[in-house]
Amino acid sequence: MTxxxxxxxxxIFLPYLCTGVAKFxxxxxxxxxxxxxxxxxxxxxxFAKRAHSAQLNSFEVTPAxxxxxxxxxxxxxxELVTINVLAVLFITSRLLYIICYLADWAMLRSLVxxxxxxxxxxxxxxxx
Numbered sequence: 001m002t003x004x005x006x007x008x009x010x011x012i013f014l015p016y017l018c019t020g021v022a023k024f025x026x027x028x029x030x031x032x033x034x035x036x037x038x039x040x041x042x043x044x045x046x047f048a049k050r051a052h053s054a055q056l057n058s059f060e061v062t063p064a065x066x067x068x069x070x071x072x073x074x075x076x077x078x079e080l081v082t083i084n085v086l087a088v089l090f091i092t093s094r095l096l097y098i099i100c101y102l103a104d105w106a107m108l109r110s111l112v113x114x115x116x117x118x119x120x121x122x123x124x125x126x127x128x
Contacts, residue, residue: 002080004069004087011062014094018055021102022048047102054101058094061116065090068123075127082126090119 022041025048041052072083093116100109 002073003084004073007084007087007091008066008069010091011058011065011094014091014098015055015058015062018051018058018098022051022055025051050101050104054098057101057113058098061094061120064120068120072123072127077128078123078126083123086119086122086126090116093119 022044023037028040044052069083069087072078072086093112097109097112097116100106100112
């Protein structure tokens with residue numbers, strides 16, 4: 001199991017970290033809200049809403065990252081160290097992205113998002 005594959009596992013669980021922050025940061029989530037958590041999440045505002053938005057974005061980007069890691073491994077032309085470093089950098093960018101989202105640093109968040117997308121593309125370029 002490579003470091004990059006472990007990073008895919010981390011990326012899969014990052015959205016749930018955001019979910020927990022969204023649900024429990026306002027202190028309003030309880031057993032009653034668990035009957036329809038999506039409706040509850042749609043009512044959030046401020047910090048909790050940003051956590052929910054970070055969750056949604058994390059769910060959106062994870063399949064692309066996982067595919068890029070798998071394709072880079074299958075291509076077999078990139079050095080394993082390079083793939084691992086790119087994967088760790090991607091996870092780092094996602095953590096920074098979540099922090100920026102929670103802190104409401106919109107411009108920096110967009111820049112970090114772009115870096116993450118460039119890292120996904122990098123898996124393909126190093127595999128040529």
